[in-house]
Amino acid sequence: MVSLLRNQKVRNALLQVLYVGSIAAMVLAGIVIARRNLADQGITSGFDFLFKSTGWDVNFSLLPATANDPYWWYFLIGIINTLFLGSVGLILATIVGTIVGLARTSSNDLARLLGRTYVDIFRNIPLILQVFFWYAIITHLPTPRSAHEAWGFLLTSRGLYIPFPNVGSAAFAAATLAVIAAIVLPAWLGRTSRLAQPIGQRRTIQFAAAAAALACAAIILAIGRMPDTPLLDFPALQGLNLRGGLRIPPEFATLAIAIAIYGGSYIAEIVRGGFKAVGTGQVEAALSLGLSPWRVFTLVRLPLALRAMLPILANQYVWLMKATTMGIAVGFTDFFMIVALTINHSGQTLEAIGILMAGFLAINLSLAAVFNRINKAIALKGNQLRG
């Protein structure tokens, strides 16, 4: 018996059994307790509530929403709100992070100091405090009557008003997709035609693809334009309120800014690390070939740094996507807040949280999958680390 316990394989098997057994026991106990408690409170479990109307409103939605809509529709609204806030936040955070990260790797002392100060401040303050801070600032902006104005943009305590094309929402969505295609298509074409056509021809194809996609966007906007209106709708004061343009509510603006600033400080460090990982050898070789510092940056440092950054960046993006759940702190109806409200109104706690977890898993696993694909596609070929 003792000698059997000293056998490595037997030991490992026993540990596995113990591990799986204890997890199964915990899950089982949880289910039993939950069932008993639910029965005591007279709550029926199940997903029938999804088809009942909610009876309450959401304050932000990209889809049409009324209090008569069923819960499943609200969940969809929540997921789309989260994805929208997440995308805007991630893009802004990436821009901020790239600028600050480059400042941190710059040879300019002042830029480095500013970059470092930025990272030190915003990385070390909890996100929720930063959310409250930006919300306080935005809600203390002037009223619509005395709004700050610049180039047709209006800054008020009711949100940021921006000029917006006079088109239907479907046309606008289609045009947005076309613009995204204009960005993604050249990159994708650059990869697939890489071996077939060296540099020059590839550029032409990429340029043509981008131009075609942008032309599509312009045509869609022209067709979808509402009859007899100017191309851009400028916000303007009418009575006590602002009419026209697009209103970005303070809650959304707060979260987008907070995620951009907070996420930017982390991404800055990733960007810095990526550039540090580029070998000085490659940079020296590029310089010795007569390439200008700018060309060395765009042709050698940036492409190599990007490859070093991408896996960590994907991780950060997943993290920031989860940070959208801060919506509940300021009352932005993201997925998490919709679930919280659902729990309050319907009492279907377990089901709603199950849907919440499944939703976030789906979002973040897809995000990770996309990044893994990109990562594999641009990974350096070959198996030696030399070079």
Next chain:
Amino acid sequence: MISTNSTGEPALRIENLDKYYGTFHALRGINLSVKRGEKIVVCGPSGSGKSTMIRCINRLEQHNGGRIEVLGTELNDDVGNIDEIRREVGMVFQHFNLFPHMTVLENCMISPMIVRKQPRAQAEATARLYLEKVRIPEQAMKYPSQLSGGQQQRVAIARALCMQPQIMLFDEPTSALDPEMVSEVLDVMVTLASEGMTMICVTHEMGFARRVADRMIFMDGGDIVEEASPDEFFTSSRNERTRQFLSQVLGH
């Protein structure tokens, strides 16, 4: 402008070159003049300033004192001069330093296309010509890390040659190679030498030095200690440090 004819003017003239790293005096008033078509082999113990010296020639290191003139253009803070000199001076590094995200062909085409504004077809033709010359035309579409060390170094030589430089610098081109790959790189360098390229090579390959060098330079402690013809250098050096170094390098 850099003149391309080979009238008496030297390819390279270094006068009283000083280089400091902080307080460390890496180069102590070096003087060296290299004629067009001349092949110089620089050797010396580690830390003697060999690499520092040739890296000053294309401004990968900034010198702190003295004067460097390459093909009649002075190397100073003038960015235009630096660009002009880098266009005409090719360099091969110990660790190859190929661009790992570009194919072999792209590695060779990128600089002629961007710096020399060559059309793609011409750049590709030149690249294939030089890949042929370093005997790896069949690897053009591969990525650097799919090649052996010797092949990578030959690509690096081809990449430098594609700019059609007038001077080639070699900074220990065979030191990072497995022994069986050294000769394939040296063969390419010998061919290049026989075609009249001006070459400055930092290397410890003494067999190569004996075959191609017009002049041997021995450096120690940031100074040029001895300058001699290979014959004289290997057989009858009067310098104590040179003899000691040679006995260590050739000892086995």
